[in-house]
Amino acid sequence: xxxxxxxxxxxxxxxxxxxxxxxxxxxxxxxxxxxxxxxxxxxxxxxxxxxxxxxxxxxxxxxxxxxxxxxxxxxxxxxxxxxxxxxxxxxxxxxxxxxxxxxxxxxxxxxxxxxxxxxxxxxxxxxxxxxxxxxxxxxxxxxxxxxxxxxxxxxxxxxxxxxxxxxxxxxxxxxxxxxxxxxxxxxxxxxxxxxxxxxxxxxxxxxxxxxxxxxxxxxxxxxxxxxxxxxxxxxxxxxxxxxxxxxxxxxxxxxxxxxxxxxxxxxxxxxxxxxxxxxxxxxxxxxxxx
Numbered sequence: 710x711x712x713x714x715x716x717x718x719x720x721x722x723x724x725x726x727x728x729x730x731x732x733x734x735x736x737x738x739x740x741x742x743x744x745x746x747x748x749x750x751x752x753x754x755x756x757x758x759x760x761x762x763x764x765x766x767x768x769x770x771x772x773x774x775x776x777x778x779x780x781x782x783x784x785x786x787x788x789x790x791x792x793x794x795x796x797x798x799x800x801x802x803x804x805x806x807x808x809x810x811x812x813x814x815x816x817x818x819x820x821x822x823x824x825x826x827x828x829x830x831x832x833x834x835x836x837x838x839x840x841x842x843x844x845x846x847x848x849x850x851x852x853x854x855x856x857x858x859x860x861x862x863x864x865x866x867x868x869x870x871x872x873x874x875x876x877x878x879x880x881x882x883x884x885x886x887x888x889x890x891x892x893x894x895x896x897x898x899x900x901x902x903x904x905x906x907x908x909x910x911x912x913x914x915x916x917x918x919x920x921x922x923x924x925x926x927x928x929x930x931x932x933x934x935x936x937x938x939x940x941x942x943x944x945x946x947x948x949x950x951x952x953x954x955x956x957x958x959x960x961x962x963x964x965x966x967x968x969x970x971x972x973x974x975x976x977x978x979x980x981x982x983x984x985x986x987x988x989x990x991x992x993x994x995x996x997x998x999x
Contacts, residue, residue: 720927721894722811722831722855728772730897730927730966734957734980737773737813737969738766739933742796743780759800760807767810770977773832774808775969776800776825777815781836781904790818797821798828805829813857819844826852836904837861838882839889846889857897857929858882862905871914875900875921883924897967898926903935911937915956918963931969932956933976954979961987 717731728735742759763774778796779788793816801812805828813832814825819842822833826848832855839846839858849856860878868874879898886896900918902911911932921928932938938952939945950972957968957976961983970976 718927719894720855720897721853721892723826723853724829724831725853726811726831728811734961734977734984735773735967736771736973736977736980737775737929737967738763738769738771738973739969739971740766740774740776740800741780742776742778742800756799756803760803763800763804763810764808766973767808769973771810771973773811773813773967774804775813775815775832775834776804776830778821779816781815790820793818794821794824798824801825801828801830811855813855817841817845819848822854823848823852826854831855832857834899835859836901837863838878839885840878840882843885843889846886846891849886849895850890850892853892853895855895855897856886856891857899858886859899859929859931860901860904862901867905871906871910872917872920875914876924879921879924883926893926896926897929898924899929899931899969902930902932903937906937908937908940911935912941915959915963918960918965922964927966928960928964929967929969930957930960930965932960933970933972950975958983 717729719727720730721727740759740763766774776797778793804812811831812829813834814822814830815834816822817835817837822845833845833849834857835845836859860875868877900914933953934946934949938949942952953970954975958979961980968976
């Protein structure tokens with residue numbers, strides 16, 4: 710997809726900030742403050758470790774750090790809202806004064822989202838697309854926080870066609886956000902790779918991601934170390950970063966703007982080459998039509 714079609718736009722987020730999307734790939738680093746996340750559970754389960762990891766990710770090239778306090782892996786045990794907040798809020802408060810990177814809270818709980826934005830988070834990343842607790846949309850609207858609406862197949866019956874199901878779910882999420890008053894330029898969409906999708910569904914979704922551009926919002930891709938990458942490569946979770954980088958390149962070519970990853974450096978390099986190629990191709994095509 711030509712860079713011109715990706716479009717350069719600004720994602721407006723909380724605390725008066727914004728970030729340009731489209732012209733260059735944007736990296737969102739995963740910071741799991743959890744004991745049981747599928748590939749890095751327990752590695753960053755203290756404030757000090759999580760903050761150090763987040764700052765290293767920014768040093769490596771992340772523009773956004775996504776802080777999560779509950780594992781969303783298949784079969785993961787839910788935690789209480791108070792436990793989730795105890796894990797993430799001190800990390801957000803510590804990061805607020807130590808980095809200019811945007812801070813995202815990975816939660817579907819309205820109260821956690823509210824407290825996280827008050828603590829300094831700029832973005833709410835909701836893996837249930839504000840359909841589990843629609844008040845999340847009200848909080849985004851009232852605070853001006855950026856809002857990522859993710860598709861999921863969990864706890865619901867899906868349509869057979871993967872893209873039709875994307876439109877069904879995401880249009881419902883957009884309706885809730887719109888009713889709450891969330892501005893369009895505050896919203897990003899995530900196809901939800903791996904969330905109640907088998908390997909074939911994930912691969913078809915990758916192949917057809919460009920169809921989601923019809924919704925008119927920037928796309929965030931979260932494929933990092935997912936099970937389908939392991940199914941294709943034969944690698945265990947901790948060894949899937951090369952496979953992840955390949956998916957990032959392919960999804961960039963399909964129009965994705967933001968890439969949520971564990972290993973920032975390898976994905977940044979892969980996407981830098983992709984962006985350079987897209988820029989060169991655009992220049993060549995403009996020359997040919999001049």
